[in-house]
Amino acid sequence: MRKAASKVLNILIAALALWAWASMSFRLDRHGSLSAGGFQNLRYFTVLSNLMQAGVSLAYVLGGRPRRLKYASTVSVGLTFFVVLLFLGRLYGYAPMYSGANFWFHLVVPVLAMADFLCLDREGGYTLRDSLMSLIPSLCYGLFYVGNLLINGVKGNDWYGFARGGPGSAAVVFLAILAGSWLIALALRLPRRPRNRTDGHGGAKVRNVMFDLVGVLMRFDTDGYYREHDIGPADAELIRRELFRSLEWAMQDRGAIPDEDAIAAICARMPTRLHPVVRDFICRENRAILPIAGMDALLGELKERGCRLYLLSNTSAAFHRFQAGIPALQSFDGILVSADVGLVKPDPAIFRLACRRFGIDPAETAFVDDTPINAEAALHIGMRAFVFNGDVGALKLWLDPILA
Numbered sequence: 001m002r003k004a005a006s007k008v009l010n011i012l013i014a015a016l017a018l019w020a021w022a023s024m025s026f027r028l029d030r031h032g033s034l035s036a037g038g039f040q041n042l043r044y045f046t047v048l049s050n051l052m053q054a055g056v057s058l059a060y061v062l063g064g065r066p067r068r069l070k071y072a073s074t075v076s077v078g079l080t081f082f083v084v085l086l087f088l089g090r091l092y093g094y095a096p097m098y099s100g101a102n103f104w105f106h107l108v109v110p111v112l113a114m115a116d117f118l119c120l121d122r123e124g125g126y127t128l129r130d131s132l133m134s135l136i137p138s139l140c141y142g143l144f145y146v147g148n149l150l151i152n153g154v155k156g157n158d159w160y161g162f163a164r165g166g167p168g169s170a171a172v173v174f175l176a177i178l179a180g181s182w183l184i185a186l187a188l189r190l191p192r193r194p195r196n197r198t199d200g201h202g203g204a205k206v207r208n209v210m211f212d213l214v215g216v217l218m219r220f221d222t223d224g225y226y227r228e229h230d231i232g233p234a235d236a237e238l239i240r241r242e243l244f245r246s247l248e249w250a251m252q253d254r255g256a257i258p259d260e261d262a263i264a265a266i267c268a269r270m271p272t273r274l275h276p277v278v279r280d281f282i283c284r285e286n287r288a289i290l291p292i293a294g295m296d297a298l299l300g301e302l303k304e305r306g307c308r309l310y311l312l313s314n315t316s317a318a319f320h321r322f323q324a325g326i327p328a329l330q331s332f333d334g335i336l337v338s339a340d341v342g343l344v345k346p347d348p349a350i351f352r353l354a355c356r357r358f359g360i361d362p363a364e365t366a367f368v369d370d371t372p373i374n375a376e377a378a379l380h381i382g383m384r385a386f387v388f389n390g391d392v393g394a395l396k397l398w399l400d401p402i403l404a
Helices: 002-025 038-043 045-061 067-092 101-120 128-133 136-152 167-192 222-228 233-244 247-253 259-267 272-283 295-304 319-325 327-331 348-358 372-380 392-402
Strands: 208-211 218-220 289-291 308-313 334-337 365-369 384-387
Touching (some): 002 101, 067 101, 101 167, 233 272, 247 259, 295 308, 295 327, 308 348, 372 384
């Protein structure tokens, strides 16, 4: 029901935003402040943010899930709403700011978009990094606005009246607006943090903690490896693109390609000097995997409290060659790696398989991963989930009150 309501609301949001833009562009609406005919209205952040929201809403209706774009578009139209309410309304008067197309741009579309984001489309969580990324539209517009004032002068280019004290005053205003935009992003994020989702568990306490491997228990020390082997920035970028982001790397996580075949395919795209590097990383023989500081101590505390520990990792079959070299895993009650089962996170199927294989109840299980979408998948099957950012203390504080 909630998804259906969200879909209907997104259709309405897109229709209203596009109608308001058309009415302003083709002079169907001659009321309201900050209106301009033709494509001149695209100079307004109000119009751009609403059109962005319309595009994202249409993508959702058609089955797409541009999560971070939706976050950014909701923050942008939310910014429009609050700037008009707290600043432009006082400057120009509220009547013209909420007349004609501006009524939809400044009030209706932003309110509907925020309502959908907060109340209906509740899938997925957002990190602090996501909240900063959501500021990109506001930042780009501010740079364009101030840059235009500096290049072409204030007269005829200060569409919002921010530069009454010169371009410098406009820059200060935009910095304040950017700060306000981040406050909106943080407020919208509050109910969308996967690490704090505990609803739907009926008060069940956590008896099992399931961990990801790389980024949670261990980390790739690629920088150290590059220094040791005199690999410069250009080659490091080539390795990142052609190895770590390759189809073969992803296929290895699924157990769909043998090591030698993956090495041959990747080396065919790489200069000869980097072939040993490819073999090192594919076979995990480079010893570039190091423990996360403080994690071993936390695992010991969890075992002392009677918790059962499990590993669920997207990794290749090479894991079994270096598994014995990770002392922390010796205390784990179960291990499941993606290459062994042909499934990868965030597919909920691998989480369900892990629970069946380990004989554990999702409602009594906490999952820890450094990737938000994997945490979302764990939430989807009824687990609790924490998005790990390297702070072991924060993880411990989160676990303490929910452990049995």
